[in-house]
Amino acid sequence: MKTITILAVVLLVAGRAFATETSLHGTYGGSVEDLRARFADAMTLYFKRYDGVVDSDGVGHATYGHDPVTITLAVVDDRHYTLTVSAAKHDTRYTTKWADALRARL
DSSP, rough: OOHHHHHHHHHHHHHSEEEEEEEEEEESSOOHHHHHHHHHHHHHHTTTTTTEEEEEOEEEEEEEEEEEEEEEEEEEEEEEEEEEEEEETHHHHHHHHHHHHHHHHO
């Protein structure tokens, strides 16, 4: 019985070490360049306190606490996009909150 309890605790702790990912879909009007510019602005403003930046590949980065957050914007077609937020050591309530806030700014 003690072995099962220890195994359960180890699995819970190990599960927190992996990144959590949330993807949200949205629609846009205008050009892809405008969408990417709005994403860069939203990323840097929303994650201003957490050193939010967008690199040359268009991927957003921030540091929440001491943990990295990665946000990608994938253009699906001329009207749809997918916003994906990945964060190490954070659960889906954080990644969903961040993705939803960024999507609202696009």
